[in-house]
Amino acid sequence: MTAIVSVTELSVAYRSGGSGGRDVPVVREVSLDVLPGQTHALVGESGSGKSTVAATLLGHLRHGSRVTGGSVRVGGADVFALPARELRRLRGGTVAMVAQNAGHALTPSMRIGRQIAEAGGDVPVVDLLEQVRLPRPAELARRYPHELSGGQQQRVAIAMAIAARPKVLVLDEPTTGLDVITQRGVLDLIGALRDELGLAAVLVSHDLGVVAHMADEVTVLRSGRVVEAAATGRLFAAPQDPYTRRLLASVPRLDDEGLALVGAAGEREVRPRAVVSGDAPVAVSARDVTIDYGSARAVDGVSFDVRRGEVLALVGESGSGKSTLAWALAGLRTPSGGTMTHAGGDRPSGDTKSGDLRSGDRESGDLARPAGKRPLSLRRRVQLVFQNADTSLNPRRSVGDAVRRPLRFFGTVGSRAEAVDRARQLISDVRLEPALAERLPAQLSGGQRQRIGIARALAGEPDVLIADEITTALDVSVQADVLRLLDDLRRERELACLFISHDLAVVRGLADRVVVLRHGVVVEEGPTDAVFSAPGHPYTRQLMAAVLEPLPGVGPVVDGGENTPPTNRRKPYTQGAP
Amino acid sequence: MFSFIARRAGAAIGTLFLSSVLVFLAVQALPGDVATQVLGKDATPDAVSALREKLKLDQPAWERYVDWIGGALHGDFGLSLVSGKAVGGEVGMYLGNSALIALVTVLFAVTGSIVLGILAGLYRDRWPDHLISTVSLIGMSVPEFVVATVLVLCFSVALPWFPAVVLYGPEASVGQLMPAVWLPALALAVVMAAYIVRMARTSVIDVMAGEFVTTARLKGLSTWRVVTRHALPSALLPTLHVIALNVAWLAGGVAVVENVFNYPGIGKLMLASVQNRDLPVIQAIALISAVVYVVCNLAADLGAMALNPKLRTRGRTR
Numbered sequence: 001m002t003a004i005v006s007v008t009e010l011s012v013a014y015r016s017g018g019s020g021g022r023d024v025p026v027v028r029e030v031s032l033d034v035l036p037g038q039t040h041a042l043v044g045e046s047g048s049g050k051s052t053v054a055a056t057l058l059g060h061l062r063h064g065s066r067v068t069g070g071s072v073r074v075g076g077a078d079v080f081a082l083p084a085r086e087l088r089r090l091r092g093g094t095v096a097m098v099a100q101n102a103g104h105a106l107t108p109s110m111r112i113g114r115q116i117a118e119a120g121g122d123v124p125v126v127d128l129l130e131q132v133r134l135p136r137p138a139e140l141a142r143r144y145p146h147e148l149s150g151g152q153q154q155r156v157a158i159a160m161a162i163a164a165r166p167k168v169l170v171l172d173e174p175t176t177g178l179d180v181i182t183q184r185g186v187l188d189l190i191g192a193l194r195d196e197l198g199l200a201a202v203l204v205s206h207d208l209g210v211v212a213h214m215a216d217e218v219t220v221l222r223s224g225r226v227v228e229a230a231a232t233g234r235l236f237a238a239p240q241d242p243y244t245r246r247l248l249a250s251v252p253r254l255d256d257e258g259l260a261l262v263g264a265a266g267e268r269e270v271r272p273r274a275v276v277s278g279d280a281p282v283a284v285s286a287r288d289v290t291i292d293y294g295s296a297r298a299v300d301g302v303s304f305d306v307r308r309g310e311v312l313a314l315v316g317e318s319g320s321g322k323s324t325l326a327w328a329l330a331g332l333r334t335p336s337g338g339t340m341t342h343a344g345g346d347r348p349s350g351d352t353k354s355g356d357l358r359s360g361d362r363e364s365g366d367l368a369r370p371a372g373k374r375p376l377s378l379r380r381r382v383q384l385v386f387q388n389a390d391t392s393l394n395p396r397r398s399v400g401d402a403v404r405r406p407l408r409f410f411g412t413v414g415s416r417a418e419a420v421d422r423a424r425q426l427i428s429d430v431r432l433e434p435a436l437a438e439r440l441p442a443q444l445s446g447g448q449r450q451r452i453g454i455a456r457a458l459a460g461e462p463d464v465l466i467a468d469e470i471t472t473a474l475d476v477s478v479q480a481d482v483l484r485l486l487d488d489l490r491r492e493r494e495l496a497c498l499f500i501s502h503d504l505a506v507v508r509g510l511a512d513r514v515v516v517l518r519h520g521v522v523v524e525e526g527p528t529d530a531v532f533s534a535p536g537h538p539y540t541r542q543l544m545a546a547v548l549e550p551l552p553g554v555g556p557v558v559d560g561g562e563n564t565p566p567t568n569r570r571k572p573y574t575q576g577a578p
Numbered sequence: 579m580f581s582f583i584a585r586r587a588g589a590a591i592g593t594l595f596l597s598s599v600l601v602f603l604a605v606q607a608l609p610g611d612v613a614t615q616v617l618g619k620d621a622t623p624d625a626v627s628a629l630r631e632k633l634k635l636d637q638p639a640w641e642r643y644v645d646w647i648g649g650a651l652h653g654d655f656g657l658s659l660v661s662g663k664a665v666g667g668e669v670g671m672y673l674g675n676s677a678l679i680a681l682v683t684v685l686f687a688v689t690g691s692i693v694l695g696i697l698a699g700l701y702r703d704r705w706p707d708h709l710i711s712t713v714s715l716i717g718m719s720v721p722e723f724v725v726a727t728v729l730v731l732c733f734s735v736a737l738p739w740f741p742a743v744v745l746y747g748p749e750a751s752v753g754q755l756m757p758a759v760w761l762p763a764l765a766l767a768v769v770m771a772a773y774i775v776r777m778a779r780t781s782v783i784d785v786m787a788g789e790f791v792t793t794a795r796l797k798g799l800s801t802w803r804v805v806t807r808h809a810l811p812s813a814l815l816p817t818l819h820v821i822a823l824n825v826a827w828l829a830g831g832v833a834v835v836e837n838v839f840n841y842p843g844i845g846k847l848m849l850a851s852v853q854n855r856d857l858p859v860i861q862a863i864a865l866i867s868a869v870v871y872v873v874c875n876l877a878a879d880l881g882a883m884a885l886n887p888k889l890r891t892r893g894r895t896r
Contacts (some may be wrong), residue, residue, distance in 0.1 A: 022846025058796050063787065104789040109811035111888060119797045144887040
């Protein structure tokens with residue numbers, strides 16, 4: 001069988017800084033072939049050039065980029081040699097793309113029905129919407145993109161891509177940004193459509209679980225080069241390159257007993273979970289907390305305690321109220337009912353080392369009050385780390401400045417010179433070079449920025465740290481490092497940590513206890529080991545089943561998608577809410 | 579959707595009410611007694627008090643405001659202190675002449691500048707962009723009376739295509755004024771278009787780099803369709819309010835240019851009545867300017883609603 005897509009020694013360069021700039025190579029001599037009906041995955045971390053390669057299949061390059069060598073052939077045609085009219089025909093017919101973020105990829109001023117109809121083909125819009133399993137298609141077609149949920153938007157983007165019945169589907173991170181359950185649904189849909197329509201697919205992903213689940217062949221990219229290419233089963237069972245091994249080892253697993261530490265060659269060692277002593281004092285306690293957004297109830301009667309040195313995970317899909325709860329604890333949103341208290345008290349009683357006792361430090365604090373009305377000492381001790389470090393740091397201030405500000409603000413240090421020293425100390429505490437303090441946020445990588453976010457939160461010397469999806473936007477190896485840092489910090493500083501995530505596997509190695517939220521209500525709660533070995537609530541089981549692990553020997557889905565997926569080795573996959 | 583329109587319209591009416599109060603108070607606060615101003619320093623006290631009574635200056639201010647605004651709502655702005663004719667009719671006549679210029683200006687400036695802005699945005703960093711951006715920068719930095727004078731030099735003196743000044747009075751017919759409209763309109767359009775071109779260029783560049791435009795391209799659509807159907811609605815959104823402010827600016831910009839060309843429009847009337855202390859006319863013109871501003875902004879808001887479905891569908895459920 002001849003390949004339908006064939007990329008040969010493709011090189012792409014980006015010209016930096018206007019006409020006088022230098023060529024920066026982003027893709028170097030990449031080759032790959034995709035047979036009809038096959039799914040080929042491009043795997044790599046940010047900056048690996050995987051999206052650039054995928055976009056060349058449609059003859060698309062980013063502004064300022066150009067092909068410096070090699071060729072791309074799709075369905076026999078040399079894509080970059082095609083005249084404009086032919087290229088448009090190729091895009092409208094032979095190959096179609098599903099972009100990463102459907103929320104941004106759909107035109108906001110156009111009804112979705114018209115957008116789908118525009119993509120060509122003879123299939124009626126309503127049939128297409130039905131095919132991507134969207135409810136009430138006729139009514140949905142008249143809506144605008146902003147009136148749909150994230151998962152629905154992604155389904156619309158898929159409907160648009162299959163409208164003209166292409167032969168090749170390019171999927172650029174099709175489920176990144178969706179929560180695990182929605183992701184599972186979209187992947188099952190893609191798998192089913194692919195088999196139904198006999199599509200070849202090129203799947204771009206940084207998520208090895210997704211790749212193991214979907215692909216026949218895998219090409220691993222790093223800095224624009226092919227590191228390793230193999231059939232999926234072989235690659236996951238016996239990765240050859242150390243980079244691939246490291247990447248695979250960094251993925252958190254549902255059966256890890258503690259946090260996985262990954263070595264340079266990809267060896268994996270599971271560190272036993274930190275032991276929280278039975279008499280560790282409670283740092284934060286929430287009782288029957290209720291939070292409303294106007295008439296909608298986001299959090300309904302939630303209670304929990306977090307002790308010093310303990311990590312409590314709040315898990316749930318988007319809209320479950322977990323972030324709302326975190327924001328309320330941080331004082332950014334006022335609860336409409338219940339109590340949230342900070343226990344006060346620096347160390348267990350009898351400990352005299354707890355040096356500087358400012359007034360109010362030992363009293364318990366009311367966390368139901370907004371941050372602006374909390375006394376300084378209480379504000380200092382409950383700190384939030386944001387999901388997106390890139391948008392939560394001031395782009396025009398050096399990161400050292402970002403760490404120094406809270407130092408001066410909370411009066412933790414006296415003089416300016418002391419603040420500079422302390423900031424450098426904090427930056428090295430989060431395992432970064434202190435010299436990075438002079439840089440601007442844009443000059444750091446995503447993982448480095450997130451560490452700065454943590455350093456900034458630590459500047460107030462908090463005893464409660466709220467981490468709101470802090471690893472969601474990070475690459476898998478960077479995620480592993482940040483998780484390890486958080487684990488180290490809570491051991492060193494006896495931090496009470498509230499860790500919020502939609503991904504159960506991420507929580508597994510770090511958290512001591514897990515609270516599962518759904519529609520603002522706690523459906524399950526308990527020690528991590530107990531919850532994972534015997535999940536009591538169907539929703540927890542559903543969450544666990546939705547986790548995709550990069551398991552050796554797991555092939556692509558072969559069933560219709562709505563049935564029990566073969567990767568599910570544990571409890572049966574329970575169909576819950578849509 | 580209707581609550582959005584109702585709120586905007588309500589805000590517009592509120593703004594108009596406040597500005598009418600301000601206009602009235604500002605005129606009241608002018609130094610000196612109106613009657614003495616009109617009759618001159620040598621007037622007899624009898625004549626002054628007679629005029630005061632005629633102008634109802636002996637009544638409290640709020641009663642005069644209610645009288646004035648009540649009349650204004652019916653188009654009755656009182657009598658001119660200079661000519662003794664009804665202010666409404668006189669202002670209306672000049673306003674009509676100015677509207678002729680404004681209409682031509684808006685037609686040329688808005689359509690022209692949007693097209694140029696889009697071209698510049700689409701050909702970013704290539705010669706059409708450089709040309710359009712440079713010319714619009716020059717148009718922005720040169721004041722309108724200079725542009726007007728240069729135009730007169732070129733197209734009336736050097737090339738006698740258009741009249742340099744208007745020789746007709748305010749009663750002139752449209753046909754008589756038509757040849758004289760082009761140069762003032764062009765002068766205003768050059769200045770006004772510069773801002774709109776730059777704004778349109780920036781937002782077109784922003785939107786064309788957006789993911790949904792890339793998606794539309796990768797669907798295999800033609801560039802024309804991508805630009806008109808996908809990019810333009812979003813790109814025009816930020817431009818709308820710049821257009822509205824510039825159209826409203828015409829109300830003042832017209833005054834300078836009309837004086838250069840001796841065009842019998844509202845700007846000329848305004849200058850004359852300020853010199854003559856013809857207070858009812860000044861009040862009327864100030865109020866009309868406020869109406870122009872408010873109406874332009876209301877139009878921009880409603881236009882934004884037409885382009886942005888998020889504003890239209892608010893309150894509908896998922």
